[in-house]
Amino acid sequence: MNSTTTTTVASSATSHYRFKPWNVGRLIIWTLFAVMLIMAPMLFRSSLALTMLSQIGYLIIICLSYNILLGQGGMLSFGHAVYTGLGSFIAIHAMNMATKGSVHIPLVFIPLVGGLAGAFFAILLGFVTTKKSGTTFAMITLGIGELVASMALMFPEFFGGEGGITTDRVYGKAFFGISFGPAIQVYYLIAAYCFVCTAAMFAFTGTPLGRILNAVRDNPERVEFIGYNTQRVRYFAFIIAGFFAGIGGGLATINFEIITGADSLSVIRSGGYLLFTFLGGATFFFGPIIGAVLLVLASVLLSELSKAWLLYLGLVFLFMVMYAPGGIASLIMMNLRLAKYGKLRQLWSSYLALGGTALVGVMGAACMIEMTYHLQLNAALGPELTFLGATLNAAGFTSWFGAIFVMVTGFGLFELCRRQFLRQWSTIQEEIEHEIKRGEAL
């Protein structure tokens, strides 16, 4: 990302040291973000879409908070659901107490209660977790994740056992007609929190602690020798991540009005945050936002489309880890860099070829996966199934042969396109490097 800005910054030598946090580009991006949050329910009007948008809203907060650990601090946590989940539980108890009238907390502040709870548990548990970094850190978070998840079953009074705890978000007097009963009102509450929290977490990346956290990620040993206690740096970052995770958890509570320990605190949930933050892209601030959108799309739409959706998800994750470890955000940034140097147009045809051939190959593979699933799960319904409009016979030779043929052809052509593309890609990169060098020499 930085290398792309090198030349432009170097050319304006005098404005070097006066980097303004409020430049025009940023103002536009943040305005767009706000407009998108406001307009989204007007564009997608169905009630399913509204539920999904609400989920995306708080998952953006959660994935961004997770990325404070993963992307910015290099801490691979397997237990982020502990902080979102405990945030949810404290929030739901606060809501129920408010309903009874024993405390007076307006619903708009419930997410903050969740946030404070998240921060509190991060202070408590993070003290142990952040003592170590790297693999040990990951192991401890996994252990604590399991610990808290099993605790949830041991204390049904607090966690509601298997049935969970329910609440009603409509309590107190309606404020200017806003009761938070209708889902649209909840969406806008979530959207407002989403915007503020995203801005706050972005601001965090520009603070001394935020920067030293990057330094700790890159080279913890060196940080020790410039005056910083790396454990302390990790600990503080962990608390901040816990705070925002708790806010996300609180918003989830308001959205669903039910929380179960087996789901909200589970290590599987933590794994989901990890997976989608990574898919979105941990190396860029906005990556987890993409991840959150994908999480909802995958778990709501893809799961509707196919029973094998987790398998597909696993395959996508596998390929991303191997070929694009920077996630979707890095793919976007790479292409923006090309666009900046006016090279993107040369690649259109290649992208089209890559996409087309990949689609064919994936189709073939998907047919086989669907047929296998059909044989295993729906054998009673007979061997025939419809997949994307086509009728396949899972027991028939032709369907299998056809699927294999399509897959092999698709992937074969894809491989050819890929080789061609790699050559083209490296030439273009070289050209850009040349241009940068020339820019530096001027």
Added chain:
Amino acid sequence: MAADNPTNTTYALELRDLRKSFGKTEIIRGVNLSVASGERVAIIGPNGAGKSTLFNLISGRFAPTSGDVILNGQRINGLAPYEINRKGLSRSFQITNIFPKLSVFENLRCGVLWSMGYKYTFLRFLSNLHDANERAKQLMEMIKLDKKRDTLAMNLTYAEQRALEIGITIAGGANVILLDEPTAGMSKTETTRFIHLIKEVTEGRTLLTVEHDMGVVFGLADKIAVVVYGEVIAYDTPDKVRANQRVQEAYLGSVVADEQGAGH
């Protein structure tokens, strides 16, 4: 950073009977060394003599088995590296040790932050910390990397990375600087330029350096400490060390002969 009191005879750095064992093997075997404020001391010795271990003991990477490290009159042995750094001692590393994914400017600014009192703050923007930014900019000019401000450290040339390493080391304003083989792996011309740079940026500070290049040592140091087999066998001005019979026998003779043979 305790201010040096001229009437007091405290040294900037003092090692008293410092010992370090790994298992049963004693690597540092009772080192005594006193470095006056503003002095430049080179530590030389054959490979495996314990020079780097000595640096690690002083900077807090390892705790000594026994003996004392005294920095500006305060005992610092057993303290964590960051505590020692805060008391005014900073070090560089033999293997380049920088923040590869941060830009040159960010590398230096990270080095500056603690000493300017910004600590763990997350309620202020870095871009508004004018003193820290100004200081980082000055450092960048001092190490002659101001044209590479936004280049990621991992994309610098080796010599530039070594310069950045020095920059980070001096960034916090420590008055005792430890440089572990600063010119290792550099060409002759680069080395000459680099020595000049080191002299410039450590002006007025106490400097300890481990060095193999005898040309560098005699050009840079006010005093030389010869470490052989975990002990300081000589500690004196360059001329006297060169003339020292024991040093000649133990170590220096062959090296100096090599250097002079190479037309140095």
